[in-house]
Amino acid sequence: MRNKLIILFAFVLIFSVFSQAVSADIIFPGKKYVNWCYEISNINDYPNYVFVFNEKRATGHKVISQRDCFSFYKNGLTSIYAIPKEEFNESELNREFFEGNNPKLIKSNIQLNGFGLVQENDPLQKAVITLDIQSLSENSFDIQKSKVTYTFTDGTSEEKVFQSQEIMPEPSKTAILPWWFAKFWYVILPIVAVFLIGIILLIRRLKK
Amino acid sequence: MSLMCWYILSLIVTVVIEFSVIWIFVKKDISKLFLYAVLINSFTLPLATFYYQNLINNFYLVEALVIFAESILIMLLLKTKYPRALLISFVANLITAMISLLFFI
Numbered sequence: 001m002r003n004k005l006i007i008l009f010a011f012v013l014i015f016s017v018f019s020q021a022v023s024a025d026i027i028f029p030g031k032k033y034v035n036w037c038y039e040i041s042n043i044n045d046y047p048n049y050v051f052v053f054n055e056k057r058a059t060g061h062k063v064i065s066q067r068d069c070f071s072f073y074k075n076g077l078t079s080i081y082a083i084p085k086e087e088f089n090e091s092e093l094n095r096e097f098f099e100g101n102n103p104k105l106i107k108s109n110i111q112l113n114g115f116g117l118v119q120e121n122d123p124l125q126k127a128v129i130t131l132d133i134q135s136l137s138e139n140s141f142d143i144q145k146s147k148v149t150y151t152f153t154d155g156t157s158e159e160k161v162f163q164s165q166e167i168m169p170e171p172s173k174t175a176i177l178p179w180w181f182a183k184f185w186y187v188i189l190p191i192v193a194v195f196l197i198g199i200i201l202l203i204r205r206l207k208k
Numbered sequence: 209m210s211l212m213c214w215y216i217l218s219l220i221v222t223v224v225i226e227f228s229v230i231w232i233f234v235k236k237d238i239s240k241l242f243l244y245a246v247l248i249n250s251f252t253l254p255l256a257t258f259y260y261q262n263l264i265n266n267f268y269l270v271e272a273l274v275i276f277a278e279s280i281l282i283m284l285l286l287k288t289k290y291p292r293a294l295l296i297s298f299v300a301n302l303i304t305a306m307i308s309l310l311f312f313i
Contacts, residue, residue, distance in 0.1 A: 123262075154262055181212050185254045193250035200247075201284055 030179035035126040036115035037069035040080075041146065042133050049082040049136060053112070054098045061093050069128055074114025080131075082106040082141050108141040110165075119175040121182035126151040127171075215257070222304050223249045226278075229300035234286055244285045252277055267309070275301045 043051055043066040054061040058073035064080070072078050087104045098105065115127050128149040134142040144162075150171040151157040160169030177185065227245035234241065252274050260270045275297045283293035 176211060177215075178212070181215075185215060186258050190251045190254045193247045197247050197251065197281060197285065 030120045031117040032120045032122070034115050034118055034122075034124050036129070037071040037127075038112060038129045038131060039069045040064060040066070040131045040133065040143070046082070046133060046136055048085050049106075050085055050088040052081050052083060052093065053078055054081065056098075060095070061098065063090065063093075072112070072114070076114070078112040080108040080110060080112070080141075080143060082108070082136055084138075106136070106139065106141045108143045110143045110145070120179040121177060121186075122175040123152040123154065123173045124150060124171055125153050218308070219249060219253055221307065222253055225304050225307070226300040229303065230282070230286070230296055233292070233296045233299075234288070244282075248278055248281045248285070251281070267305075271301055271305050 038053075040051060043064065051064040052061055053064055053070060053072065055072040055076035055078040057076045059076055059078075062070060064070055081098070083104055083106070110131070115129075118124050128151075129145060130147045130149070131143050132146040134144050136142070145165055147159050147161050148169055149157055149159050150173075152171075152173050156173075158172060160171070162169060175182070223242075223245050226249060227242050230241050230245060231238065256270050256274050259273070260267065264270055264273075275294070278301065279290065279294040279297035282288065282296050283290050286293065286296075288296075
């Protein structure tokens with residue numbers, strides 16, 4: 001009984017200490033998440049279709065409307081589908097609906113990915129990736145990434161146009177210092193300095 | 209030279225100059241004055257670079273804030289009257305600001 005308790009205690013201790021490592025959403029030291037999402041710019045040009053994204057692992061499916069900015073589980077495999085409006089029934093949407101060759105679904109050419117982690121001191125706060133529907137017919141659905149809008153921590157933003165579908169345009173503002181040095185320079189050094197100044201003043205007052 | 213080295217170098221240069229200016233005004237206990245210069249600048253320089261890069265993109269305004277902050281710290285640490293502390297801080301930061309404009313910005 002005692003051994004079991006020791007093992008249980010050790011198990012809880014190890015997993016509480018390394019809780020980040022057992023999570024699927026590991027944040028490595030010095031890294032941070034960026035808010036990101038996708039939007040489709042010209043859904044209103046295709047009023048006879050309903051657009052849906054489906055992520056197989058965690059997020060599931062969701063109907064996309066013109067003003068939606070949608071995101072999904074970052075490590076998921078996400079596809080966008082069009083469904084002719086007269087064949088669309090929201091109650092039919094489930095995991096099986098997207099499996100196999102469902103004749104109601106017109107699968108797009110694009111597979112969407114989540115946005116990666118950035119340095120903790122990186123000024124990037126949000127990335128909105130804009131998709132344009134190039135063509136849509138009964139058996140083909142062509143969609144392209146057109147631009148990404150980056151918003152930074154200072155409130156400014158910029159748009160970058162995709163030159164290639166495979167390569168995400170880089171934001172012009174990035175972290176200029178390694179995260180550990182930024183933490184040392186901007187946080188630790190001034191705090192230690194003001195703390196020592198406080199100690200000096202306190203000692204001086206106590207000596208009086 | 210990497211950016212980190214520039215940051216460290218700027219701190220060293222600032223400490224040496226401001227220590228020299230303080231020493232011209234207050235000729236006593238050289239090691240204590242040097243320690244005060246290190247502590248004052250280790251507090252103000254990182255915050256000044258952060259404010260300049262992220263919040264107030266105005267060099268002169270940031271320098272004015274630094275002069276004000278350092279004048280209070282000089283007054284407290286050197287046990288001097290505020291006008292004198294402000295003068296020391298102004299002269300020290302005028303020199304370091306000119307060097308910053310010439311070499312670092």
